[in-house]
Amino acid sequence: MTVDRGTAAFISLGSNIGDKRGYCQKGIDGLRAAHRTTITALSRFYRTEPVDYKDQDWFVNGVVRIDTELDPYALLDLLHTIEQAAGRERKGVRFGPRTLDMDIILYGNWVVNTPTLSIPHPRMHKRRFVLQPLCDIDPTVVHPVFLKNAQYLLEHLDDEGQKMFPCEESETVLF
Template sequence: MATKILNPDRAVVIALGSNLAGGHGSSEALLEEALARFPAVGLKILKRSGWWRSAAWPDPNDPEYRNGVALVEANAGPQEVLQALLDLEAEMGRDRARRNAPRTLDLDLIAYGRDVLNTPGLILPHPRAHERLFVMGPLAEIAPEWAHPVLRRTAADLAAGAQVGADARPVVP
């Protein structure tokens, strides 16, 4: 059962994804390792979703994705959090040589409280997250009442209408 976000003005939402396990045996294990490293980069996990699966895009022949979402408390501003996420991706083997290529780890800063930013390196809330079931589904799982800072629609509502990654489903253990 989802719990209320105590202070939605400060809820930091991070999406996690992987479709290459690297040396971790599975994408789920790699994502668990990424979450385990969050405290070391100043991110305290308040709540996290289960893992979801979806077909790779743009090439469905690539390995399928595992995705999830974490609500965290950050001890730094949004630019610093984004840099910490990029650094963690690199530490865990992310190769950014080709756009939309399979990847070990993809960490996206979806929202930083109710902040709305549009800078060259960071747009908040994430400009496409609301369209993606593999983001909104896991977010609705843990915080269905979370409201998009611009659209003012809940995660549950956005998940119900998401068209990108419409095949996304929770991983059944």
């Protein structure tokens, strides 16, 4: 597998346990410290109502754009390592509470469907908490399967009841 030098990727971050802001900051710090990966943009962060499994605290969510020389599988391994360092345990209720959740939303214009990795993220087009921060960074980025840009997907989102509010400055993470 060959990767273009500096492939642009979009990573979602979220937390709904304990110091949510601090855990998101750990995710950003982990990306910043990674070799062959550079953060190029950071969205605003939002407080978001849980989706799917509702019986849990609200999340803090945002999106980071990076340039990376890592292939998507190595990038996924990096994200899992960062999550684990932040105390993430992959057990319990699916879509349940977590200290830190990091997902590859887009990786260049790649489309990957394997048992361990799906790019673009298979639910990104249904999630306001992904699309709004993605649009904060780049509303023109195109979903490589639907061939629609992020702004179009956000404007045509059917998500009645999916609540989210911008975090106040004191609640946002540092870039």
